[in-house]
Amino acid sequence: MRLLPLLTSLSYLLLSLVPATAQKVVPHGVPGNWQLVNAFSDEFNGPKIDTQKWETHTRPWGERSWDPDNLVQKNGKLFITARYEPHTLGGTEYFYKLGILQSHKKTTYGYFEARIKGCSRFPGLCPAFWLYSNGRERNPDYPRVTYSEVDIVEMLQGLYHPELHKFTGPNFIDCNLHTRILDENGKEIWQRPNSLPELCRNHYIAPWDPRDDFHIYGAEISPEKIVWYIDGKKVAESENRYWHLPMTLALTMELRPPFIDWAGEATRVPVPEATTPDGFPTTMTIDYVRSWVRKP
Structure with missing residues (x-):
């Protein structure tokens, strides 16, 4: 009579020891028949970052100076850190060292999900989970599109919201889109949350603070639309008018005001007088x- 409970307990124990990628793992709150894609998935259970899958050594982007030492994998989790560390690279002065994890391979359509806990510093940093193209590849079915970016989540941005007429708090979650398209004269035009808010701007005001605990952030990108989910709940949806290019999957820690300012549509610059080691x-x-990806 005691054998069945014992076998049941052993079964649960053995199941808990099987890696999540070997179990039946499905998206949270998104029905369908799914196939896990290993090239863009990681449980971070190994002793170090899988550099066959992920890139951590990246040259600076504008005001962003990336340091692979700011990424640590341990205890089944990945930690991405931002540090106050003034330095100079290529004649450019930087005040902080940040961290980026990005996939070697590229993808376009599918469902992408990460369980993330935000950083403690607010405002000034933005933990983000997103996909972006590098501007070199084209989709012949969408010849005018030169850049695609889907922000699955940008948290803790603390930016001024033109429609709300105030700066956003830490529980304001951004789920935005960015693209560049060619006009009739062949000039690249940015389409972003401020210039095309009806298509590119989405947000969710959470009843919790993303700094306090883990939450699951996800988005499904299909040829027809982009749908965002948080903790299995649908929070936003946009028509997929421009987001059809091969994209890199990325997890990043980036600077936000007061440490940076915008100089034009997409250019960010450091604000030296605002730099501080505090936090x-x-x-x-x-x-x-x-x-x-969805299975037929």
Whole structure:
């Protein structure tokens, strides 16, 4: 009579020891028949970052100076840290060292999900989970599109919201889109949340603070639309008018005001007088990142 409960307990124990990628893992709150895509998924259970899958050594982007030492994988999680560390690279002065994890391979359509806890510093940092194209590849079915970016989540931005007429708080979650398209004269035009808010701007005001605990952030990108989910709940949807290019999957810690300012549509510059070591280092934590495609 005692054998069945014992076998049941052993079964649960053995199941808990099987890696999540070997179990039946499905998106949270998104029905369908799914196939996990290993190239864009990681449980971070190994002793170090899988550099066959992920890139951590990246040259600076504008005001962003990336340091691979700011990424640590341990205890089944990935930690991405931002540090106050003034330095000079290529004649350019930087005040902070940040961290980026990005996939070697590219993808376009599917469902992408990560369980993330935000960093402690607010405002000034933005933990983000997103996809972006590098501007070199084209989709012949959408010849005018030169850049695609889907922000699955940008948290803790603390930006001024033109429609709300105020700066946003830490529980304001951004789920935005960015693209560049060619006009009739062949000039690249940015389409972004401020210039095309009806298509590119989405947000969710959470009843919790993303700095306090883990939450699951996801988005499904299909040829027809882009749908965002948080903790299995649908929070936003946009028509997929421009987001059809091959994109890199990325997890990043980036600077936000007061440490940077915008100089034009897409150019950011440091604000030296606002730099401070207060609140640094600060770290975002990723429990996992998983990606799927729908099976026929």
